[in-house]
Amino acid sequence: MTVVRDVLTAVLFPAGAVFCLLGAVGLLRFPDTGSRLHAAAKAQTLGLLLVLLGAAAQLPSRHAPVLVLVAVFQMLTAPVTSQIVGRTAYRVDGLDRRSLVRDELAERLTKDGTPPPGADTGPPDHDADR
Template sequence: MTLVLDAVTAVLFTTGAAFCLLGALGLLRFPDTVSRLHAAAKAQTLGLLLILVGAAAQAPARHAPVLLLVALSQLLTTPITSQIIGRTAYRTHGLDRDLLLRDELADRLAREGTPLQGRDRPERDEDAER
């Protein structure tokens, strides 16, 4: 039984580490903030959760609550942080809105009466785009 548990743990650790590595590479390689958010939030969270499951399989039962708290903390804080970073990038023009298929945030801001002002939008330099 110990050999099977060790093999499962090795697979979980290796897979979790691979997801964390891919998330880090995504942060370096992806071109814009929205893509980088997916790499940071999705891959890193899944990688950490796999590592925590592997650690829980090997650790004594008394350490399980601590590992569970780490997992819950990650699952609760990552979406909130991603939301804040995404909104900040949107408002500071850190993403290319032309790549968005649908700009739901602009519609919502307009309904709430706080649209992005014309002065907040960067001037398009048509000569520089050519």
């Protein structure tokens, strides 16, 4: 039984570390706030959960509630924080609005339905880069 736990841990720890590393690389390499938020929220959360599963396989069951609390806290706070940072970046023009497929927030932020200043409401122009 310990061999199975050791193999499981030997798979989960490096997989979690790889996802955390990919999230960090995404934070450095992605061009705008929206894509950086995606890298931080998705990859880092999955990486942490894999590491926690690997730790849970090795630790006695009395430590499981602490690991579950860490996982729940991460799952609750990462999306909320990403939402707040994303909306703040949108309001201060930290996002490339030309890359948005739909801009539903523009209508919500204005009372009369007209887009805020600086917003490009048309579809992204991918031919402009050529």
